[in-house]
Amino acid sequence: xxxxxxxxxxxxxxxxxxxxxxxxxxxxxxxxxxxxxxxxxxxxxxxxxxxxxxxxxxxxxxxxxxxxxxxxxxxxxxxxxxxxxxxxxxxxxxxxxxxxxxxxxxxxxxxxxxxxxxxxxxxxxxxxxxxxxxxxxxxxxxxxxxxxxxxxxxxxxxxxxxxxxxxxxxxxxxxxxxxxxxxxxxxxxxxxx
Amino acid sequence: xxxxxxxxxxxxxxxxxxxxxxxxxxxxxxxxxxxxxxxxxxxxxxxxxxxxxxxxxxxxxxxxxxxxxxxxxxxxxxxxxxxxxxxxxxxxxxxxxxxxxxxxxxxxxxxxxxxxxxxxxxxxxxxxxxxxxxxxxxxxxxxxxxxxxxxxxxxxxxxxxxxxxxxxxxxxxxxxxxxxxxxxxxxxxxxxx
DNA sequence: CCTACCGATCGGTAGG
DNA sequence: CCTACCGATCGGTAGG
Numbered sequence: 080x081x082x083x084x085x086x087x088x089x090x091x092x093x094x095x096x097x098x099x100x101x102x103x104x105x106x107x108x109x110x111x112x113x114x115x116x117x118x119x120x121x122x123x124x125x126x127x128x129x130x131x132x133x134x135x136x137x138x139x140x141x142x143x144x145x146x147x148x149x150x151x152x153x154x155x156x157x158x159x160x161x162x163x164x165x166x167x168x169x170x171x172x173x174x175x176x177x178x179x180x181x182x183x184x185x186x187x188x189x190x191x192x193x194x195x196x197x198x199x200x201x202x203x204x205x206x207x208x209x210x211x212x213x214x215x216x217x218x219x220x221x222x223x224x225x226x227x228x229x230x231x232x233x234x235x236x237x238x239x240x241x242x243x244x245x246x247x248x249x250x251x252x253x254x255x256x257x258x259x260x261x262x263x264x265x266x267x268x269x270x271x272x
Numbered sequence: 273x274x275x276x277x278x279x280x281x282x283x284x285x286x287x288x289x290x291x292x293x294x295x296x297x298x299x300x301x302x303x304x305x306x307x308x309x310x311x312x313x314x315x316x317x318x319x320x321x322x323x324x325x326x327x328x329x330x331x332x333x334x335x336x337x338x339x340x341x342x343x344x345x346x347x348x349x350x351x352x353x354x355x356x357x358x359x360x361x362x363x364x365x366x367x368x369x370x371x372x373x374x375x376x377x378x379x380x381x382x383x384x385x386x387x388x389x390x391x392x393x394x395x396x397x398x399x400x401x402x403x404x405x406x407x408x409x410x411x412x413x414x415x416x417x418x419x420x421x422x423x424x425x426x427x428x429x430x431x432x433x434x435x436x437x438x439x440x441x442x443x444x445x446x447x448x449x450x451x452x453x454x455x456x457x458x459x460x461x462x463x464x465x
Numbered sequence: 466c467c468t469a470c471c472g473a474t475c476g477g478t479a480g481g
Numbered sequence: 482c483c484t485a486c487c488g489a490t491c492g493g494t495a496g497g
Contacts, residue, residue, distance in 0.1 A: 107299035107384070110492060122493080123466045131492065187380065191300070227458075231446075234439055235432045235458055242431035253424075265420075265428055265462035303476060315478080316482045324476065 089127045092117055096134045097180035105135055105188040135188060136196055142185040143203045145174045150210045160218030164267065167211060168240065169259035175243050176255040182244045208233060215270075224270050236266055282320045285310055289327045290373035298328055298381040328381060329389055335378040336396045338367045343403045353411030357460065360404060361433065362452035368436050369448040375437045401426060408463075417463050429459055 086094065095116045099108045110131055114121040128134050149170035153163055175182045189200050211233045218224035239262060247258070279287065288309045292301045303324055307314040321327050342363035346356055368375040382393050404426045411417035432455060440451070 104297060104299055104383075106297055109490075111490080120467060122468080122495095125493070126466070190297075231454060232458070234435065235455065238432045238435035239428045241435070242427065246427055261424060262428065265425070266458070267462075269458035269461035302474075304474080313483060314476085315484080318477070319482070 088117075092124060092127055093134060093137060094180075097138055097184055100135065100138070100188050101180045101183040105131075105184070105191045132191070132193060135184070135191060138181050138184045139189045139192065139200055140196075140203075142174070142178055142181050143200065143207075145178065146171065146207050147203070149174055150207060154210060154213075159223070160214050160221050161223055161267065161271070163214045164211075164218065165259075165263045167214060168236075168263050168266075169256065171240050172243060172255050172259040172262070175240070176247055176249070176258070179244050179247065186241055186244070208237065211236065218270075223272060225272055227270055232270060239266060281310075285317060285320055286327060286330060287373075290331055290377055293328065293331070293381055294373045294376040298324075298377070298384045325384070325386060328377070328384060331374050331377045332382050332385065332393055333389075333396075335367070335371060335374050336393065336400075338371065339364065339400050340396070342367055343400060347403060347406075352416070353407050353414050354416055354460065354464070356407045357404075357411065358452075358456045360407060361429075361456050361459075362449065364433050365436060365448050365452040365455070368433070369440055369442070369451070372437050372440065379434055379437070401430065404429065411463075416465060418465055420463055425463060432459060 092113070096108070096113055099113060099116060103112075110124055111121045114124050117124070150167060153167045153170060156163065156166070158166070189204075190197075192200055212229045215224060215227070215229035215232055219226060219229075243258065247255075253261070285306070289301070289306055292306060292309060296305075303317055304314045307317050310317070343360060346360045346363060349356065349359070351359070382397075383390075385393055405422045408417060408420070408422035408425055412419060412422075436451065440448075446454070
């Protein structure tokens with residue numbers, strides 16, 4: 080276990096930016112705010128990053144990668160749909176709780192990406208959502224899920240999953256695994272036959 | 273039925289601002305953007321509104337009022353908890369679907385309010401959430417709800433309810449009433465004994 | 466990593 | 482509702 084870790088300046092900038100973009104929003108965070116929080120002059124930031132949007136891109140696509148690796152594992156597992164869905168939920172919760180600031184930025188600040196990154200991002204997100212829909216369809220084929228509309232169901236599921244960053248506290252009562260279990264209980268009851 | 277309505281300039285500014293604050297965010301919307309969309313000069317806006325934040329305040333507290341009137345009706349109804357919860361969900365969905373832009377601003381841009389409005393806003397929001405928790409507690413006392421943690425349950429419920437503005441289309445397949453019913457089905461199954 | 470600086474744009478005011 | 486304008490701040494660059 081690595082409790083403290085020496086961050087490179089670039090990593091430090093990214094970490095501070097994640098927090099500030101989350102707290103104040105991308106647009107309302109100035110490069111001078113960011114530089115001040117890091118402890119250097121605004122101009123010096125540009126020795127480590129290309130532009131303000133470059134930081135945003137790294138945050139958004141970094142988390143997108145995390146979500147993708149998580150769902151890939153589940154998809155390749157050949158498990159029954161109910162177990163797949165439980166694991167997908169658990170993995171999703173884990174990505175968020177491991178990256179609270181970055182997840183919040185991923186969820187709300189992506190719209191400040193410019194093209195072509197914006198379109199790329201939307202494609203990735205759609206593809207991820209598609210993976211969840213496939214699990215619901217599989218469950219209906221297996222005969223264990225009700226004939227729900229998978230689009231509506233997944234929208235509701237993602238809503239519940241994606242608000243976690245807003246209230247989860249690492250010091251709170253529930254562990255990420257417990258949160259995933261409770262959410263599974265709550266949201267699987269309404270879909271199981 | 274009033275299909276078209278003559279808006280005063282002030283109402284027009286508010287309407288355009290709701291849309292722009294939602295689409296680009298409060299911080300990234302300039303008074304010049306807003307004035308341009310309205311069709312006047314930036315300086316002329318100040319004959320109708322006091323400041324940029326003044327517009328944000330009107331939007332946020334206006335929707336807060338709507339939510340409060342909705343939940344008050346439910347609270348005074350003396351219905352069993354299950355019926356109360358269904359109605360509260362239905363009313364909540366109705367407020368959002370009737371005010372898509374303003375709801376999005378209410379949910380995401382309130383953090384740009386300055387004190388003392390920020391604290392006032394948070395109090396209103398907490399009080400509203402409290403009303404939902406009371407319904408869950410009532411249901412547990414009635415013996416019809418499981419021994420769930422009402423805080424966790426309401427967090428999940430609000431997550432599902434508050435994401436609706438993001439995907440609801442007035443021209444879509446589901447009416448607000450149908451959305452409320454489907455959400456009630458999905459989210460009440462996990463809590464009912 | 467800094468000083469010095471760029472043109473552009475910000476929210477808002479004065480005065481008519 | 483406009484023209485004209487304010488000081489402050491923006492993201493970013495040049496040059497060392």
